Amino acid sequence: xxxxxxxxxxxxxxxxxxxxxxxxxxxxxxxxxxxxxxxxxxxxxxxxxxxxxxxxxxxxxxxxxxxxxxxxxxxxxxxxxxxxxxxxxxxxxxxxxxxxxxxxxxxxxxxxxxxxxxxxxxxxxxxxxxxxxxxxxxxxxxxxxxxxxxxxxxxxxxxxxxxxxxxxxxxxxxxxxxxxxxxxxxxxxxxxxxxxxxxxxxxxxxxxxxxxxxxxxx
Amino acid sequence: xxxxxxxxxxxxxxxxxxxxxxxxxxxxxxxxxxxxxxxxxxxxxxxxxx
Amino acid sequence: xxxxxxxxxxxxxxxxxxxxxxxxxxxxxxxxxxxxxxxxxxxxxxxxxxxxxxxxxxxxxxxxxxxxxxxxxxxxxxxxxxxxxxxxxxxxxxxxxxxxxxxxxxxxxxxxxxxxxxxxxxxxxxxxxxxxxxxxxxxxxxxxxxxxxxxxxxxxxxxxxxxxxxxxxxxxxxxxxxxxxxxxxxxxxxxxxxxxxxxxxxxxxxxxxxxxxxxxxxxxxxxxxxxxxxxxxxxxxxxxxxxxxxxxxxxxxxxxx
Numbered sequence: 001x002x003x004x005x006x007x008x009x010x011x012x013x014x015x016x017x018x019x020x021x022x023x024x025x026x027x028x029x030x031x032x033x034x035x036x037x038x039x040x041x042x043x044x045x046x047x048x049x050x051x052x053x054x055x056x057x058x059x060x061x062x063x064x065x066x067x068x069x070x071x072x073x074x075x076x077x078x079x080x081x082x083x084x085x086x087x088x089x090x091x092x093x094x095x096x097x098x099x100x101x102x103x104x105x106x107x108x109x110x111x112x113x114x115x116x117x118x119x120x121x122x123x124x125x126x127x128x129x130x131x132x133x134x135x136x137x138x139x140x141x142x143x144x145x146x147x148x149x150x151x152x153x154x155x156x157x158x159x160x161x162x163x164x165x166x167x168x169x170x171x172x173x174x175x176x177x178x179x180x181x182x183x184x185x186x187x188x189x190x191x192x193x194x195x196x197x198x199x200x201x202x203x204x205x206x207x208x209x210x211x212x213x214x215x216x217x218x
Numbered sequence: 219x220x221x222x223x224x225x226x227x228x229x230x231x232x233x234x235x236x237x238x239x240x241x242x243x244x245x246x247x248x249x250x251x252x253x254x255x256x257x258x259x260x261x262x263x264x265x266x267x268x
Numbered sequence: 269x270x271x272x273x274x275x276x277x278x279x280x281x282x283x284x285x286x287x288x289x290x291x292x293x294x295x296x297x298x299x300x301x302x303x304x305x306x307x308x309x310x311x312x313x314x315x316x317x318x319x320x321x322x323x324x325x326x327x328x329x330x331x332x333x334x335x336x337x338x339x340x341x342x343x344x345x346x347x348x349x350x351x352x353x354x355x356x357x358x359x360x361x362x363x364x365x366x367x368x369x370x371x372x373x374x375x376x377x378x379x380x381x382x383x384x385x386x387x388x389x390x391x392x393x394x395x396x397x398x399x400x401x402x403x404x405x406x407x408x409x410x411x412x413x414x415x416x417x418x419x420x421x422x423x424x425x426x427x428x429x430x431x432x433x434x435x436x437x438x439x440x441x442x443x444x445x446x447x448x449x450x451x452x453x454x455x456x457x458x459x460x461x462x463x464x465x466x467x468x469x470x471x472x473x474x475x476x477x478x479x480x481x482x483x484x485x486x487x488x489x490x491x492x493x494x495x496x497x498x499x500x501x502x503x504x505x506x507x508x509x510x511x512x513x514x515x516x517x518x519x520x521x522x523x524x525x
Binding site for chain 1 (some may be wrong): 413416424428436441445448454456
């Protein structure tokens with residue numbers, strides 16, 4: 001399974017692998033918002049946690065269809081299905097690879113980008129924390145969505161339509177946790193909810209995703 | 219028509235929207251049913267002619 | 269063979285599984301449909317006319333209370349239809365009854381329309397109450413999210429060519445989607461409890477126990493449910509026919525090849 005992880009990581013870092021694309025998109029969204037909303041620091045600072053969360057979420061979305069698509073097209077997914085590695089384990093590894101390449105860089109970059117949005121002090125820590133706990137959920141939920149649509153050519157838009165509603169709870173609790181933490185209020189409830197969603201997703205969604213992959217491979 | 223007072227607009231428009239949408243889904247379902255029924259009859263006729 | 273037959277004879281749910289066979293389903297539904305349509309027309313007419321013409325103005329809401337006769341039934345149906353789709357999806361995954369999968373597919377459009385009606389009537393009602401057409405009230409917001417789940421479900425059905433694969437994948441989506449829909453409801457409640465308590469639009473049964481409003485409301489609820497049953501039968505019959513056409517066309521293509 002580790003071999004699978006390393007292989008996916010190597011593939012995504014190679015040219016055309018999409019590494020850095022998510023980060024660039026995240027930056028672009030962060031830059032576009034002030035153009036749309038106005039440069040007033042007070043306003044930007046207030047909405048910064050939400051903007052960063054939405055931006056991170058959309059950036060994660062970008063690379064989701066690659067999780068299984070390439071392997072599906074060249075037959076590696078069929079081989080994976082018959083390999084001694086359980087499909088569920090393979091799904092987790094692929095989601096992990098996606099997180100390492102997309103979610104984690106976003107989490108590290110968010111505090112920096114927050115500066116562009118006049119995020120108040122303390123924001124850096126809270127964005128980092130909430131994204132760190134929440135982005136794995138995004139990768140795992142995204143992997144489930146990718147498994148559903150793997151058989152479709154140009155399934156990217158459908159994938160977004162399926163996955164974005166599933167992202168709503170994570171987004172709400174993540175952004176709430178960040179906003180409350182920054183304002184100095186108690187953020188434990190939303191933070192625990194995000195952690196719960198991540199834990200639950202990693203524990204249960206691999207089974208749903210593996211089932212979807214097996215259905216698509218028939 | 220009962221005296222709806224200042225809420226007349228709200229009540230009438232919400233009821234109208236409901237009736238419209240219900241009529242729409244009934245019409246669409248009925249039209250789809252009729253179209254598919256015709257296609258099936260045609261397919262069954264073709265099957266019998268073989 | 270003998271054992272299977274006696275087991276089926278003893279199975280108390282036989283009357284339900286009789287609907288699972290497509291041919292039997294078409295026969296049974298054909299007989300039930302006229303009654304469903306008749307029942308719908310009668311109950312909806314009685315309920316709506318009673319509610320619109322023969323109810324008094326309410327204390328807080330004035331005549332806008334009459335909106336409950338379209339808002340509450342549609343909202344209830346929006347949720348109940350999703351639950352029905354979930355159950356039908358589970359039956360498909362476990363017992364592989366095609367009619368069940370097709371019923372789930374058929375129900376989706378009805379559910380979407382009910383959700384939209386709930387949203388529109390909710391927004392229209394909100395305007396005089398809150399002074400704005402859209403307020404991120406937890407209940408309305410939850411219905412907006414539910415609307416998106418319905419859309420995704422329908423889009424997935426439409427995108428996949430093979431009917432059995434589509435049935436399987438949409439069933440998995442319905443299950444996972446239901447978990448997240450519940451989670452979203454809790455999340456949205458949490459999200460909007462924030463600084464001010466938005467007034468919820470629905471009239472609680474406790475709050476509104478007054479028979480004057482409750483009786484026509486119950487009739488409307490029954491009417492909308494029967495409307496759903498009638499539409500579901502029509503739409504599922506269409507799906508069963510579509511499946512037969514697909515099978516015939518496959519056979520034609522094989523024979524011509």
